[in-house]
Amino acid sequence: MISSYKEMRFYIKADAIMCGFDNIPFKKRIFHPNKRKEFLRVLRITEWLSNCKWKHPWMWIPYLFYSRKYEKLSYICGYNIPYNVLGYGTNLAHHGSCVINGANSIGNYCAIMNNVCIADAHPKKIGNGIYFATNVVIAKETNIANGVKISANSLVNKSIEKENTLYGGTPAIYLKDTEPWYYEQPWYDRYRRCEELRIKKRIQ
Numbered sequence: 001m002i003s004s005y006k007e008m009r010f011y012i013k014a015d016a017i018m019c020g021f022d023n024i025p026f027k028k029r030i031f032h033p034n035k036r037k038e039f040l041r042v043l044r045i046t047e048w049l050s051n052c053k054w055k056h057p058w059m060w061i062p063y064l065f066y067s068r069k070y071e072k073l074s075y076i077c078g079y080n081i082p083y084n085v086l087g088y089g090t091n092l093a094h095h096g097s098c099v100i101n102g103a104n105s106i107g108n109y110c111a112i113m114n115n116v117c118i119a120d121a122h123p124k125k126i127g128n129g130i131y132f133a134t135n136v137v138i139a140k141e142t143n144i145a146n147g148v149k150i151s152a153n154s155l156v157n158k159s160i161e162k163e164n165t166l167y168g169g170t171p172a173i174y175l176k177d178t179e180p181w182y183y184e185q186p187w188y189d190r191y192r193r194c195e196e197l198r199i200k201k202r203i204q
Contacts, residue, residue, distance in 0.1 A: 002047045017089070039092070087110065089109040090112070094114040103123040107127045111132065126144045131148070147178075156171070
């Protein structure tokens with residue numbers, strides 16, 4: 001959960017690095033702005049404005065502006081992602097339907113493809129470095145350990161306790177041991193940049 005301006009700036013930068021948005025040429029940013037980048041940026045700013053206790057009564061003005069912008073970008077991108085659900089370094093790889101319930105907790109450095117649904121009424125605790133492939137559904141009161149990859153068109157309806165594993169199928173079953181998705185290039189270089197930045201900024 002973002003609780004300071006410094007954390008908000010780090011979350012925005014970490015998201016941009018993991019998505020590959022930080023190296024977009026200036027001309028392309030002006031004439032072809034990336035809606036996914038803008039969504040993540042606005043989400044983090046709105047989380048910061050929502051979580052912090054402000055001494056100045058006029059702070060409702062930027063909160064109102066960014067919350068309305070967040071709703072508009074959610075509609076454009078096809079995302080239904082509430083505040084304070086995603087950890088830093090999130091990679092939203094595509095536009096398209098992505099539905100996440102606000103009772104869930106998703107860790108850092110997770111990659112979410114399109115048509116992912118984590119949205120029933122049961123709260124879920126999802127670890128760091130999870131890879132959600134296309135058309136993945138997470139159901140029931142499910143916990144997922146760190147470093148798990150879930151293959152396309154899978155239904156996860158029970159907890160995954162073993163770290164660094166690949167699951168797939170309907171319902172999902174164990175397939176093999178693996179490494180976190182960001183251990184592959186170019187993601188690993190991006191992950192290291194984020195960690196160096198986190199240490200430099202002293203983010204917990």
